[in-house]
Amino acid sequence: MRSLTDPTLLKSQCYIDGCFVGEGRVDVTDPATGRVLAKVPDMGADQAVQAVEVAAAAFKSWAALTARERSTVLRAWFDLIMANRADLAAILTSEQGKPYPEALGEIDYAASFVEFYAEEAKRVLGEILPSHTTDARLLVLRQPIGVVAAITPWNFPAAMITRKIAPALAAGCTVVVKPAPETPLTALALAELAHRAGFPKGTVNVLTGDAVAIGGVLTSHPKVRFVGFTGSTAVGKLLMAQAATTVKKVALELGGNAPFIVFDDADLDAAVEGAIASKYRNMGQTCVCSNRFYVHDAVYDAFVDKLAARVATLKVGNGFEEGVVQGPLINERAVSKVERHISDALGKGARVVAGGKRHTLGHTFFEPTVIADAAEGMQIAAEETFGPVAPVFRFHAEAEAIAAANNTESGLAAYFYARDVGRIFRVLEALEYGMVGVNSGRISTELAPFGGIKESGNSREGSHHGIAEFTELKYACIGGL
Numbered sequence: 001m002r003s004l005t006d007p008t009l010l011k012s013q014c015y016i017d018g019c020f021v022g023e024g025r026v027d028v029t030d031p032a033t034g035r036v037l038a039k040v041p042d043m044g045a046d047q048a049v050q051a052v053e054v055a056a057a058a059f060k061s062w063a064a065l066t067a068r069e070r071s072t073v074l075r076a077w078f079d080l081i082m083a084n085r086a087d088l089a090a091i092l093t094s095e096q097g098k099p100y101p102e103a104l105g106e107i108d109y110a111a112s113f114v115e116f117y118a119e120e121a122k123r124v125l126g127e128i129l130p131s132h133t134t135d136a137r138l139l140v141l142r143q144p145i146g147v148v149a150a151i152t153p154w155n156f157p158a159a160m161i162t163r164k165i166a167p168a169l170a171a172g173c174t175v176v177v178k179p180a181p182e183t184p185l186t187a188l189a190l191a192e193l194a195h196r197a198g199f200p201k202g203t204v205n206v207l208t209g210d211a212v213a214i215g216g217v218l219t220s221h222p223k224v225r226f227v228g229f230t231g232s233t234a235v236g237k238l239l240m241a242q243a244a245t246t247v248k249k250v251a252l253e254l255g256g257n258a259p260f261i262v263f264d265d266a267d268l269d270a271a272v273e274g275a276i277a278s279k280y281r282n283m284g285q286t287c288v289c290s291n292r293f294y295v296h297d298a299v300y301d302a303f304v305d306k307l308a309a310r311v312a313t314l315k316v317g318n319g320f321e322e323g324v325v326q327g328p329l330i331n332e333r334a335v336s337k338v339e340r341h342i343s344d345a346l347g348k349g350a351r352v353v354a355g356g357k358r359h360t361l362g363h364t365f366f367e368p369t370v371i372a373d374a375a376e377g378m379q380i381a382a383e384e385t386f387g388p389v390a391p392v393f394r395f396h397a398e399a400e401a402i403a404a405a406n407n408t409e410s411g412l413a414a415y416f417y418a419r420d421v422g423r424i425f426r427v428l429e430a431l432e433y434g435m436v437g438v439n440s441g442r443i444s445t446e447l448a449p450f451g452g453i454k455e456s457g458n459s460r461e462g463s464h465h466g467i468a469e470f471t472e473l474k475y476a477c478i479g480g481l
């Protein structure tokens with residue numbers, strides 16, 4: 001790993017009840033080199049129960065603080081994250097693989113949720129409603145829901161944590177985080193900074209280890225009132241079922257299968273840049289990455305040529321190397337899926353126009369790829385690839401493109417490029433997705449509600465909507481007035 005300005009940010013212990021505990025046992029490896037970076041504890045059900053209980057004990061006093069007091073601690077955490085952004089990004093690139101400039105961008109994005117919800121803490125508002133009788137008044141209080149569990153993925157090791165726990169903490173909840181086994185070091189460095197920021201003990205807890213055992217406790221312990229999860233649809237469904245027995249609120253951000261439609265009136269150069277941003281960021285490993293490109297027949301060949309030429313310029317390598325914009329994929333399983341999708345498509349009549357195979361750098365490096373003549377019936381049309389492959393489908397009519405885009409169980413992000421204002425509204429309203437980028441390949445910001453519909457999820461993170469998720473409404477009828 002690149003040497004850190006503050007080496008004490010590299011932790012090999014979990015953070016429970018304000019202390020770093022446990023012994024490093026499980027390897028964390030660098031996907032670019034295969035080298036072991038550190039070892040983290042292998043915690044299980046007992047430690048998960050302990051973490052939930054300390055979080056429950058801390059909840060009363062944390063929730064009882066004024067919003068301004070909680071805001072001050074969150075703000076201190078934000079300042080520390082920004083002051084240590086270079087080290088945090090170095091840890092992130094080392095364990096996850098994304099290029100260092102992109103890792104810096106993720107740290108800024110992660111921090112933006114902490115800053116935003118430090119401010120938003122002061123704007124959790126109740127209501128006084130018109131009364132049904134003259135001698136009563138109807139009040140609605142908004143109170144923090146209680147202990148929040150967060151189970152997070154490896155593709156955004158920092159942002160998926162802060163996007164969940166910053167609003168929870170701002171609302172007055174306490175949290176137990178289980179980061180992905182591939183990327184625990186970023187999570188533990190954030191915990192160290194939370195400790196320095198002055199969160200009271202038990203307010204923030206982070207534990208690594210046995211996902212099934214820890215997840216089992218987090219979805220069944222009666223003191224956990226909210227389970228936030230970002231990850232695969234299969235695991236999301238399992239956690240939702242587990243949480244049903246104690247009727248917890250479950251917030252899921254699951255897989256996407258984003259369509260990217262280019263109409264014949266689109267600005268093609270802008271569409272190519274949007275495609276690069278939405279497809280190849282994080283080597284295609286984001287749930288909002290475009291997975292299927294639908295391009296109108298009249299501009300199909302031009303778009304494919306421009307995209308292939310642009311993709312050929314993307315430099316692949318270790319994320320710390322100058323100019324690299326494509327790091328390694330997270331693991332061998334990810335590469336196998338990409339290979340499977342490409343060979344299935346080629347077997348069914350598609351052709352490779354850029355990349356198409358493992359990179360000569362070895363490990364899990366893969367050439368950024370464009371596939372032309374993609375068609376329904378290919379695996380790549382139905383399943384999220386989660387890798388740097390752009391399959392391009394041809395369409396002739398607007399309705400055909402919309403039907404194809406909606407022909408999936410997923411409903412997270414969609415993108416389209418068009419100039420006609422009537423078409424923009426028609427297509428926007430017809431797309432069955434939680435988020436739509438219109439003439440834009442970049443949509444994520446703390447200022448907007450992020451989330452999906454259908455099997456992509458059931459909640460929103462970011463914006464003022466993101467904090468409401470962590471509150472319960474309490475209605476009071478004050479009579480006898």
Ligand code: ADP
Pocket residue numbers: 151152153154178179180181211212214215216230231232233235236238239
């Ligand atoms: P991926 O396949 O991309 O790793 P997962 O959905 O398996 O996505 O992982 C997302 C998060 O869910 C990780 O933190 C992982 O450890 C966790 N996880 C996986 N399986 C379970 C489970 N059965 N119970 C609880 N958490 C789980």
